[in-house]
Amino acid sequence: MSRTDGALQADGGGHPGRSGVPGTGDQPVLVVEDLGVSFATPDGPVNAVRGVSFTVDSEEVVGIVGESGSGKSVTMMAVMGLLPKTATVTGSVRFRGEEILGLSEKELRRHRGNHLAMVFQDPLTSLNPVFTVGNQIAEAIRVHNAMSHKEAVERAVTLLELVGIPNPRQRAGQYPHEFSGGMRQRAMIAMSISNNPDVLIADEPTTALDVTIQAQILEVLDRAQAAACSAIVLITHDLGVVAGMADRVLVMYAGRAVENGSVDDVFLHPRHPYTLGLLESLPRLDSQGHERLTPITGAPPSLLHPPPGCPFHPRCRFAQPMCSEVVPELRFVGGLGQRASCHYAEELEAVETGAP
Amino acid sequence: MADLAPPPVGLPEPATSDQLVEFGVEATSQWRRVLRRFLRHRLALASLIVLLVLVVASFMGGTLARYRYDDLTADFSTGPSLRHWFGTDTIGHDTFAQVLRGARRSLLVAFLVAALSTSFGALIGALAGYYRGIIDLILMRFTDLFLTIPTLAVLLVVAARYRGQSGNWLAISFVIAAFAWMPLARVVRGIFLSLREREFVEAARALGANDRRIILRHLLPNSLGPIIVNATLLVGTAIVIETALSFLGFGIAPPDTSLGRLVAEGAVASRTRWWLFYMPGLYLVLISLCINFVGDGLRDAIDPQQKRVRA
Numbered sequence: 001m002s003r004t005d006g007a008l009q010a011d012g013g014g015h016p017g018r019s020g021v022p023g024t025g026d027q028p029v030l031v032v033e034d035l036g037v038s039f040a041t042p043d044g045p046v047n048a049v050r051g052v053s054f055t056v057d058s059e060e061v062v063g064i065v066g067e068s069g070s071g072k073s074v075t076m077m078a079v080m081g082l083l084p085k086t087a088t089v090t091g092s093v094r095f096r097g098e099e100i101l102g103l104s105e106k107e108l109r110r111h112r113g114n115h116l117a118m119v120f121q122d123p124l125t126s127l128n129p130v131f132t133v134g135n136q137i138a139e140a141i142r143v144h145n146a147m148s149h150k151e152a153v154e155r156a157v158t159l160l161e162l163v164g165i166p167n168p169r170q171r172a173g174q175y176p177h178e179f180s181g182g183m184r185q186r187a188m189i190a191m192s193i194s195n196n197p198d199v200l201i202a203d204e205p206t207t208a209l210d211v212t213i214q215a216q217i218l219e220v221l222d223r224a225q226a227a228a229c230s231a232i233v234l235i236t237h238d239l240g241v242v243a244g245m246a247d248r249v250l251v252m253y254a255g256r257a258v259e260n261g262s263v264d265d266v267f268l269h270p271r272h273p274y275t276l277g278l279l280e281s282l283p284r285l286d287s288q289g290h291e292r293l294t295p296i297t298g299a300p301p302s303l304l305h306p307p308p309g310c311p312f313h314p315r316c317r318f319a320q321p322m323c324s325e326v327v328p329e330l331r332f333v334g335g336l337g338q339r340a341s342c343h344y345a346e347e348l349e350a351v352e353t354g355a356p
Numbered sequence: 357m358a359d360l361a362p363p364p365v366g367l368p369e370p371a372t373s374d375q376l377v378e379f380g381v382e383a384t385s386q387w388r389r390v391l392r393r394f395l396r397h398r399l400a401l402a403s404l405i406v407l408l409v410l411v412v413a414s415f416m417g418g419t420l421a422r423y424r425y426d427d428l429t430a431d432f433s434t435g436p437s438l439r440h441w442f443g444t445d446t447i448g449h450d451t452f453a454q455v456l457r458g459a460r461r462s463l464l465v466a467f468l469v470a471a472l473s474t475s476f477g478a479l480i481g482a483l484a485g486y487y488r489g490i491i492d493l494i495l496m497r498f499t500d501l502f503l504t505i506p507t508l509a510v511l512l513v514v515a516a517r518y519r520g521q522s523g524n525w526l527a528i529s530f531v532i533a534a535f536a537w538m539p540l541a542r543v544v545r546g547i548f549l550s551l552r553e554r555e556f557v558e559a560a561r562a563l564g565a566n567d568r569r570i571i572l573r574h575l576l577p578n579s580l581g582p583i584i585v586n587a588t589l590l591v592g593t594a595i596v597i598e599t600a601l602s603f604l605g606f607g608i609a610p611p612d613t614s615l616g617r618l619v620a621e622g623a624v625a626s627r628t629r630w631w632l633f634y635m636p637g638l639y640l641v642l643i644s645l646c647i648n649f650v651g652d653g654l655r656d657a658i659d660p661q662q663k664r665v666r667a
Contacts, residue, residue: 113564118559
């Protein structure tokens with residue numbers, strides 16, 4: 001994992017116990033197949049997500065990386081059924097074998113919070129300003145459990161303690177504005193695991209926070225995961241976070257999954273030029289000289305008029321004529337279960353990540 | 357806010373006072389801040405005190421005043437004096453006792469109107485703002501319809517039906533309330549339209565909360581400030597409308613009385629026995645003025661954007 005060591009250290013270390021072995025054995029908790037999301041706009045449909053498939057095994061951490069507008073968040077919002085009515089969602093999302101795409105609001109509510117929970121990016125706006133933090137968590141608990149307010153508040157205090165909030169009892173009686181950013185995110189995490197969800201979706205949980213707090217929040221997520229025995233889907237654009245937290249990673253570009261595999265495989269042997277580009281644009285601590293970073297040239301394509309063929313070909317330095325004509329399939333390449341959607345994935349083997 | 361039971365086993369003890377100082381975490385609720393800001397607003401505070409005095413006097417009038425409203429005294433048509441603060445009428449009724457009794461009815465009507473129209477307006481606004489689309493369209497056109505109706509004319513027509521029936525104050529209240537809810541409905545709709553897009557609503561939905569829970573537990577408490585202010589100001593408006601109706605003879609029917617009726621009856625004698633007209637009139641003006649100042653003070657206290665307190 002030499003490639004990501006630099007970013008790793010900034011995040012306070014990885015997880016020795018979890019070395020990129022994909023979830024084993026039992027049936028996956030969440031199966032997303034050929035998910036498509038399009039939004040109707042006056043200029044025509046915008047296909048924000050096109051044919052994304054992935055699975056999440058129980059107690060596994062899956063990272064979804066990609067730049068802004070690549071469809072990471074929209075994918076998970078579609079899974080939660082939280083997209084506005086203007087969105088058309090196709091494909092299949094199965095939670096423990098049950099199809100949850102197209103369920104009614106009422107049926108979805110049974111899953112939300114209980115089976116699938118979400119941590120949002122900005123913890124300040126995600127907390128209701130007029131309720132104390134303890135009451136809000138209690139409220140979240142009582143949505144799915146028949147228990148008295150008092151019991152729920154007790155549980156909220158326990159949860160706040162679990163996520164590392166000092167003086168949880170006092171803190172529970174305070175309002176969100178009296179919490180610092182990191183504390184708020186901890187409270188958010190406490191709330192999201194309050195019903196022991198099977199899958200916890202964390203949508204850029206550290207983006208709105210100070211870098212120094214990020215490591216702590218990731219550590220809290222890790223602890224929360226252990227306590228609630230849930231799988232985590234970590235949406236982020238921070239490769240270091242993925243390297244530190246995730247077992248498997250899904251790289252998205254222009255609404256498509258371009259690479260999918262264990263963190264080790266993908267980071268050490270990227271089989272898609274976009275992944276390679278992402279890794280090369282990261283600074284590394286172990287580089288000796290004053291090497292320049294290699295940016296990915298150009299800008300992400302308009303989803304309104306995506307380029308024909310491979311969506312990445314206009315920016316790809318390995319692009320061949322075929323790339324602008326045929327859309328590459330996401331196919332198995334290289335390592336254990338690693339998949340990439342590049343016509344020339346095998347050739348990338350020669351381009352080792354260390355040598356631009 | 358959270359009532360916390362003694363800690364169960366396995367949890368750390370509650371923080372000691374040292375820790376409290378260290379974190380500076382004495383929970384200050386939003387409403388305590390509002391109260392503090394309100395107390396700093398001198399005019400509103402003074403108005404509130406005067407208003408409380410007036411309201412208490414009106415409701416306890418029977419026991420406080422020297423005369424009951426139906427006492428016939430030996431003083432006919434005397435001006436204000438120490439004995440009869442507000443004077444007496446031709447047959448010796450004490451005007452002060454009459455005013456207190458009238459004010460009680462007027463206030464009851466006003467509170468009822470405020471309660472009815474606030475809840476109805478908030479409900480309509482909440483549904484329209486939360487669900488948007490066709491529901492919003494229907495509810496808001498319904499609101500517009502009510503706004504276009506010339507209120508006083510309809511009030512007169514409807515009130516005429518109940519004219520002269522004793523105990524018609526309930527009907528009068530409903531009629532006034534039916535024409536007072538629209539502005540609040542629009543305000544609440546606006547607030548809901550903006551609040552529903554906030555992330556905490558999405559977060560609540562992601563946690564499995566249903567619409568009713570989101571509206572009642574998340575959105576409504578967040579819009580309580582403007583609703584309270586509106587309700588307060590409505591009390592003032594309702595008193596004035598009730599007076600207008602009664603003055604025109606379509607309001608509270610005898611033997612019941614209200615400030616409006618007293619003013620109407622006294623108007624005939626406003627030249628010769630001015631106290632019969634001005635005393636209930638002043639009482640009325642004082643009440644509605646105080647309510648409006650209190651409402652202003654509340655608005656300033658609740659709206660944190662407004663740093664400078666208008667005084």
